[in-house]
Amino acid sequence: MGKRLFDILAAGLGLLLLSPLLLAVALWIRWDSPGPVLFRQERVGRGGRPFFIHKFRSMRVDAPALGPQITIGEDPRITASGRFIRRSKIDELPQLWDVLRGAMSLVGPRPEVPRYVALYPADLRDLVLSVRPGITDPASLAFRDESERLAGAADPERAYVEDILPAKLRLSAAYVRQASLLTDLKLIMGTLRSLFGG
Structure with missing residues (x-):
């Protein structure tokens, strides 16, 4: 209950304070390339239930037809605005709405697409999907340079x-086993430090 209350308060405050930035980014995306401002994609959430995650669109609208679901290095499908918002992680900010509506948490295992969840070992799958997925977690910090590695x-x-x-799955499972409000606060601070170059 404490975690959910914290999520609601923090996500609501974040959306309020960041609203000028969110509006500016939305206008930039509309100006930069044709298509919707937001990108919706099916992910697997708590209890194995599917939900739609929201991000600022950083790729061409026909990107799914032009390449894999994973993003690799300087992917030519990424738009000019998309390069900046992906590097700065601004593209993830609409997920504050997903937190507010209860589909996600600020901190929790990053949600995967169904095709990759199908590859999880059964024991780890049940553990990782026992909690709400999050915007950030230990795996997000450890693999911040995932695109470059790939x-x-x-x-x-x-x-x-x-x-x-x-x-990533091992890190997510370890997080779930020891999750607490204190560990969540530490991960949020670590995420902010990584975003601002600390």
Whole structure:
């Protein structure tokens, strides 16, 4: 209950304080490339229930037809505005709405698309999906440079499935086992430090 109350208060305050920035980014995206401001994608949430995650759109509207679900290095599908908002993680800010509506938490295992969740070992799948997915978690910090790592792989999709995904899953499982409001606050501070170059 305490975690959910904290999520509601923090997400609501964040949306209020960041509203000028959110509006400016939305206008930039509309000016920069044709298509909607927000990108919606099905992810797997708490209890294995699917939900739609929201991000600022950082790629061309036809991006899904032009390449894999993972983003690799200087992906040509990324728009000019998208390069900046992805690097700064501003594209993730609409997920504050997902937190407010109860689909996500500020801190929790990052939600994956169904095709990758299907690869989870059963025991870890049940554990990781026992809590609300989050905007940030230990795996997000450890793999902040995921796109660059994949760019150096001979087969990026295979590298993600065989190397990165299992490592992220182990970190997510470890988080769930020891999660508390204190660990969440530490992860939020760590995320802010990484965003601002600390």
